[in-house]
Each structure stands twice: as structure tokens, then as C-alpha cells.
């Protein structure tokens with residue numbers, strides 16, 4: 001079953017558009033949504049939350065269509081970002097009370113435990129929290145109203161490395177019960193190398209791929225060799241390639257084929273998500289491995 005399904009979504013701004021985008025977020029896993037600045041990640045998340053309205057397409061959350069069953073859906077979603085979507089003039093404690101009246105499944109004990117764990121001062125106003133603290137507060141709130149789907153927009157961007165690591169561990173812990181689903185947008189791809197099960201990659205409003213991290217790692221590779229190997233046919237194998245005076249380094253999207261082609265003449269290494277993102281963006285979207 002899928003936690004989220006985007007079906008044929010189109011949305012246009014004056015200088016940007018998403019056209020006929022479809023993809024699913026599988027239930028019980030962490031899916032990372034990656035892409036460079038301006039790729040459309042936040043727009044897609046806003047569409048999911050019905051904060052932006054697509055011109056076309058439908059969004060389903062656990063089989064329920066948004067916004068037809070918005071109230072029910074919002075009980076199950078926790079949205080976490082470093083931009084506060086709470087009332088700035090209220091304190092942490094007051095916001096907790098407000099949320100308790102709003103959500104049917106609010107768990108006050110759990111909320112207090114998270115405030116303590118994240119060192120969030122109950123008497124502090126939301127406006128006086130740092131970006132990282134706002135993110136932690138959003139997470140505490142989401143986890144205290146029993147959200148099964150956590151939607152996180154750049155959650156690690158404003159965090160120090162210690163809490164960033166702690167957050168990733170916490171997310172990995174949450175996944176143990178197989179009840180939670182996390183959709184996590186970021187351009188810090190190393191975080192996803194650690195925790196993601198699936199990765200969806202957006203570039204210029206298009207979906208480059210959406211698949212399991214294991215598949216991605218099997219499919220892509222970095223190839224390094226001498227420039228004499230690079231003829232026009234060979235170049236077609238690459239998503240993009242960088243040449244220096246001594247050789248080349250490029251990303252291929254069909255590792256088994258590259259292994260056959262280059263044999264022992266080139267070095268073939270695993271590609272991480274950052275390599276995949278950087279080479280794809282540099283090469284322009286649209287290589288043979290696209291979705």
C-alpha cells in the first residue's frame with residue numbers, strides 16, 4: 001500500500017511548472033525527495049498538504065483523496081519544517097494546549113517527553129525559537145498527535161551536526177514499528193545515504209526517478225578513465241562527464257552495461273546520491289535512465 005499517491009499533477013507559476021507528475025510514497029518506509037534549489041520539492045509538498053492547489057491531478061493519502069477528506073487526513077499527517085506554521089506570539093506550552101484541543105489523538109505525556117528530550121523551554125514564545133528549535137517543536141507536535149505520515153521539508157538544513165545525527169537516529173527508530181512513513185525533502189543528500197529506503201529525484205519540476213535506494217545504487221556508477229576512451233558512442237553512456245587534461249570522470253546510469261563496455265580499461269566506482277544529483281543537473285535532465 002502507498003502512503004501517498006500523486007497522480008498526474010500539473011502546477012504552473014510564471015517561471016516554473018510541474019507537468020503531469022505522478023509518483024507514490026510507499027507506506028512504512030523513509031522516502032527522500034531530493035533535487036537542487038528550485039526543483040519543485042517544496043511546491044510538491046505544499047500540494048500534498050493542500051497549501052498549494054494544482055491545476056490538474058489528484059493526491060491520495062492512505063487511499064483518501066485530498067482535499068475531500070482533508071480533516072481526517074490532517075489528523076494523520078505531521079508536517080515538519082524549519083519555518084514555523086504555528087502562532088508566533090504563543091509560547092511552546094500554549095501552542096501545546098491549542099494542538100491538544102485540535103487533534104483527537106493528542107498525547108500530552110508524549111508531548112512533555114519530547115519537549116524534555118529536545119530541550120524545548122515550555123515558556124518560550126514560538127517567535128523566539130531558533131530554526132532548529134522550531135523544527136524540533138514541529139516534530140514533537142507531529143509525534144504527539146499520532147501522525148503516521150511525517151512530511152518533512154528540509155528538516156536538517158538548520159540543524160547542528162549533533163542534533164542532525166540525533167534526528168536521523170530518531171527517524172530510524174520510528175521506522176521500527178513499521179507504522180510510520182516519512183517523506184523527507186532535502187538537498188543534503190548524505191542524510192539520505194544514511195536513512196532513506198526510497199529516493200525521488202526532482203529536477204526542474206520533473207521527476208528524474210523514484211525508486212529504492214538499493215536499485216539506484218545498482219544502476220548508477222562513476223566511471224573514471226583516460227580521455228582516449230571517450231568517443232561519441234561512449235559519451236552516450238554518460239549522464240554527464242567531466243574532462244580534465246589527464247582523463248575523465250562521469251556518471252553512467254547503466255552500470256552493468258558500463259562494466260561490459262569498459263572492462264578493465266576504466267575504474268568503476270559506486271555513485272552516491274550527491275554524485276547522481278550533481279551529474280544529472282549538470283548534464284541537463286533527460287538521460288536514458290529517466291522515469
Ligand SMILES: Nc1ncnc2c1ncn2[C@@H]1O[C@H](COP(=O)(O)OP(=O)(O)OP(=O)(O)O)[C@@H](O)[C@H]1O
Nearest residue numbers: 013014016035036037038039040041042043044187
Ligand atoms: N508562490 C509562488 N509563486 C511563484 N513562483 C513560485 C511560488 N512558489 C514557488 N515558486 C517557484 O517555483 C520554483 C520551485 O520552487 P520550490 O520552492 O518548490 O523548489 P525547491 O525544490 O523546494 O527548492 P529549494 O531547495 O530551494 O527550497 C522556483 O522557481 C520558485 O521560484
